[in-house]
Amino acid sequence: MAITSHGEFPSPFELPEPPGAEGWQRLYPYHLLFQPERREEDESAFWFCDSQHWPDVIKPFETIGVDFAVKCLGEYNTRYFLVPTSYGLERRIHHGYCYLSPVPVPADRVAERVPEFERRAGHYFGHWEHLLAHWKRKVLDTVRELEAVRFDPLPQTRSVEDIEAGAGPDASDALLTGYDRLIALCHRAWQHHFEFLNLGYAAYLDFFLACRRWFPDIPDLGVARVVQGVDMELFRPDEELKRLAKLALELGVESRLTPADPGVHTLEALAASGRPGRDWLDAWDAARDPWFNFTSGNGFYASDVYWRDDPSLPLGYIRDYVLRLLRGETIDRDLPGLVADRERITGEYRALLDPAERPAFDAKLRVARQAYPYVENHNFYIEHWTMGVFWRKARELSRLLRTAGFWPADGDMFHLTRDEVREALFDHVNAWASGGRPMGCDYWPPEVERRRRIMAALARRRPEPALGVPPPSITEPFTIMLWGIDEERIRSWLDGYSAHGALTGVPASPGTAEGPARVVHGAQDLSLVQEGEILVASVTAPSWAPVFGKVRAAVTDIGGVMSHAAIVCREYSLPAVTGTGGASTVIATGRRIRVDGTAGTVTVLD
Template sequence: MDSPTKPAPTSFKAPGPGSWSIDGAHFPRPVSRFQAEIHPHGISEGFVEGARRYGLLIDTLEYRFVNGFAYSIVVPAPEEEIPARFQAAEEVFAKKIWREDLSRWDRETKPASIKTHQELLAINPDALSDEELMSYVDRCRENLRRMVRQHHSFNLAAILPVGDFMAHVGAWTNLPMGEFLALTRGNAPESAGTFPEMDRLAEEIRTNPAAREILESGDANADILDRLCSELGPLGEAAGAYLGVVGNRLLNTLDTGEPAAIEVPDVLVSRIRLAVDGEAHQDSGVTEDEVSRLRDRIPSEHRAQFDELLGEVRLMSRLRDERGFYSDVWAGGVMRRALLAAGKRLASEGRIDEKAHLIEADYEEIKALMTGTGGPSAAELAERAKYRKANRAEDAPAELGDPPSPPPPMDGLPPHVFRVMAAMGTAIQSLGAAPEADRDPAIVKGIGASRGIYSGTARVIGGTEDLSRLERGDVLVASATSDSFNIVLPLIGAIVTNAGGLLSHAAIVGREYGIPSVVGTRNATALIADGASVTVNGTTGEVWIDAQ
C-alpha cells in the first residue's frame, strides 16, 4: 500500500479557550476546506436544538478545524436557560419524547430528505451552463448545510435511550456491556448494509441468466454497473434503484472531499455478488435464549425496568445510522457530484490538475474559480490534496489548550435532570473511550465491542482508495468507520479500529452484522501490517498478530 510523503509538521494551537479534544472517529483525516466551512455551524446548531428539547445542562458541542483536523469542546448551557432545561428534563422519560422524534423522522424528515436528494440527483450538472452550474452548486451546498444540522438535531433521540440503558445496566451488573448491547441486533438492517433495493437487485440477477453473465463477465466493474443499469425492464430498474440509494453517498467519511460509493465500483460489484450468492447478513437477530441468559443476571427487582429500557433501545437503534445516512452522508455525495462536475470543466481548461481538487477550495475560492475571477492556483490545490491524503488523526495532538477538567459533580441535581445527564455522559464516553495502548507487539488491545473470535487476513484501510483491496472474509483494520461504510461491511469477517467506543459506528455495525469487533485500540493501523494473519477476539478486546 503506497503512502504519500507527509508534508512538514504543522504547529497546532487551540482554536479558543478551554480544552479541545480531537474527533478522530468521525473525521479520521484532515477534511477539505469546503467541508470545514460547513460542519461547525451545523453541528452546533443541531446539537443545541436537541439539548434544549431534552433538558441537557450541556448547550452544544462546538467544533473547530485546526490544520484540517476536527477538535471539539463541550459548551455548558447558559445560566438563564437552566430553569427551562430543568422543566424540559422532567418530560424526557415520562413521555419518552424520543418516540415523538422517531415518528417525526419517519413521517416527515426522512421522506422529505430523500425527495430533496433525488430531485437534485435528477439534474444532470454536465448539461448546465456555467452560470446554471454555479446556481446548482449553491443549491447543493444549502442542502448540505441543512442536512448537517438535521443529523445533529436527532443526536439525543438516537443516543439518550441507549445511554440510559447502559447507565442502569452498569449499576446492576459487572458483565461486559457489549453483551447487553448485542441484544439490539436485528433492529437496524441498514447498519448491516441491508437495503430492500439490494434484495430486489439480487433476486433479479439470480433469475436472469443474462444478468449473471454480465456480473461474471470479467469486464471492469464500472462497466458491469453501467451494463446492469442499461438493461431494459426490471433488471435495469432494480440496478438503477440500488445505485440511486447508495451510489451518491459518501463511503467512509462525512467529508465531501472523499469519494462517494459510485466512485469505488469494485466495492459495489463485490457487494452485489455477495448478495446474489445469498451470503449477505445471514444473522437473523437475537434469540429469546440470549435475552433470557442476560436478563437472569439482572437483579430480579430490576428486570421489569430492564425489559422496558431494552425495548426503547431496540426501537431507536436504527436512528443511530439513519440520521446520518439520509442526511449529510447523502447530501455530501450529492454535493460532491456537483463539485466534480465543475472541477471537470476547470481541469479541461487546465486551471486545476484534477477535478476533485476543486473540493480543496473554500466556497469563495470555488466561486472565484468557476467565474474566472481568481482563486488558488492548481499547484496550491494539489498541495492541499496531498496534505489531506498523507495525514491521519493519529498524527495530530489528542488535546489542545488547557488540560481536561473533570466533569462537574451532579450531586444535588433533581432526579430527572441527573438521569438525563447520566445517560448523556455514559453515551458520550462510549462513543470514543479507549484504553491505554498495550506494549506487547504481538497483541493489540482495545474494547471488545462485538463478541466472537475470528481469524483472517488483515486489510489495513487508509482511505477510500484502499477499499477495492477488500476481499470476502478480510479483517478490516482502519482508523474509524462512518455511517456510510455500511455498504461494504457484509464483505468482512471482523473489524478493528483505532478510534471509538461501545457506541461508535464500528461497534454498532459489528454487533448488528454479528461479526467480532475491537474498537478504540488507538494504534492498530500502525501495529498491524497489511496482509498479516490476525485473530480478533471481540469479547476480550484483543487482536493477536500471528507470527510469520
C-alpha cells in the same frame, strides 16, 4: 503516538509541522484553528481526533462538514433539548485533521436542565413514529431541492425576448443564488440530521447507565446486544446487492456478472444478451434509486465515490456474492439468530431484577429499542443520499469554473474554502458582465497547486489520537457512545502499545478470530481484501458491509459500542474491537493477529 511525561497528550502548539506543509494554517478559516491568544485555554482542554468521520486530511471546502455537523449537534444538545450533562463540542483543524472537545454543563447547572429535557425529549419519545415520518418527508424535500440546483454556463447575450419582456434577474443571478442555495440546503440537512440522533444516543445512554446500576458487572457489549437484531434501512443497499446476486442465478445470467473487471460494460453486455439480461437490468434500475445513493466513504469528502455514479462498485460486490452462492455459501445476515440471542440475553438480565424494578427496565428498553434504528438509518438519508447530491452539485460548479480557467482540474475547487468559492464565483460573473478576464484565472491556478502540495505533505503524517489534558470525566453522550471515549479509553491511549504486542479497545461485537491482518486506508483498498483476513482500519464505512463476508473480524482506531462500525459488525455477526487508538498504524498487513471482540483486545501473534 507522542505522550508527554505528565500523562498528558501533546500540546497542539508544540507539535512540529510536517515537512512541506509550512503555512497550512492559512488554508482554513480562523475559527477552526488553535489560536495563540487562546493557548492557555486550549492547551488545558482535551481534544480527540475524530478519525471516525474524517480519517483523512480535510480540504478547505470539506470543512463544511466539520462546521455544520458540529454546530448542529451542539444546538440540539444546548438549545433544543437541553441535555442535562452536556452542551456541544468545540472543533479545530490541526495539521489537516479534525479534533473535537466536549463542552460539559457545569455541575451546578445540571439539575435545572433535567425537567426541561424530560419534557422536550419525552414529547419526541411519545410521538416518535409520527415525528420520524415527518422527518423523512423533510429530508426528501431537501434532497429534491438540492437536485433542482443548477449551475449552467453563462450565455453570450440575453435574448431579445428577455429584453422585450423587461430586464430582470440574469443568468449570473441564478449562479450566485444557486451557490448560496446549495450551502443553505447543506446546512438544513445537518439540522435534520441531529433532530433525532441526539435523542437516540441519550435514550441508549440512559438505558446503559440504568443497566450499570441494576447489573454492576454487566459488560458494555451485554447492554448493546439487547437492542441488536434490527432490520435497518442502512442495510437495505447491501440487501439489494444480495437480491440481485440471487436473481442472476435464477435468470441464468451469472456468467455475465463474474468477470474480474465489472463496470458499465457489464450492464451493456446484459442489455444486449436477451430477455433474461434485460429483466435483471430492470431489477438493477429499481434498486439503484434510491438505494445506490451510497458512498464508498462516509459522505464527508468531495472525493467520495457513489454506487449510483460508478457501477463498478456495486457490481464488484454482486460479483463476490454470486461467486459465494456458486460455492454453496449462505450470504444472508442471520437476523433470526441475532433476535433469538437478543431475547435470550434480555430475559436472563430481566430475571435477575426485583419484580418491582422490571417495569422501569421494560420502559427504558422500549425507548432504547425504539430509538436504536435511527442511530444508523440517518446515515443513509443524510451522509449518503443527501450529501451525495450535494457533492455532485458542487463538482458541477467546480467543472464550470475549471472551464472558465480558474483551475486546471475538475476537483480543484475543493482546495478553496466555501467563502473563497463565493468570491471566485463573483469574480467569474463580474468578468462576464464587464467583458473582461477574471482575476481568478491568474490567481487560483498557482495557489491551488501550492495548496495541493500542502495537502499531500499533511497526509504523509498520521494524526495524534488526542491532544491536551485528559478530563476527570466525560459526560457528553456522543463522545461515550459514538466515539467510545471515556476515562478507561483515554488511559489505554496514554499507555499505548504494550510490550507483549497487545492493543486494548472497545468490545464492540462478540467472538474471537485469528488471521492475517489487512490494513485498509480507504475504500480504494477494499479490492485487496482476501478471504480469511482481518480488516484493520482507522474506521469502516457502512458501505463496506459486503466485504464482511470475506473477513474474519474487524478492528478500528476509533469508535464506541454504538459507533457505526460496532453496530454494523454486530448485525453481521463479525467479531470487532473498536477504539484502539492506533491499530491501523502499528499493525502491518500480513501480520497474524487475534481479535477478541468480547474482551476488547487485539494481539499480534508473530
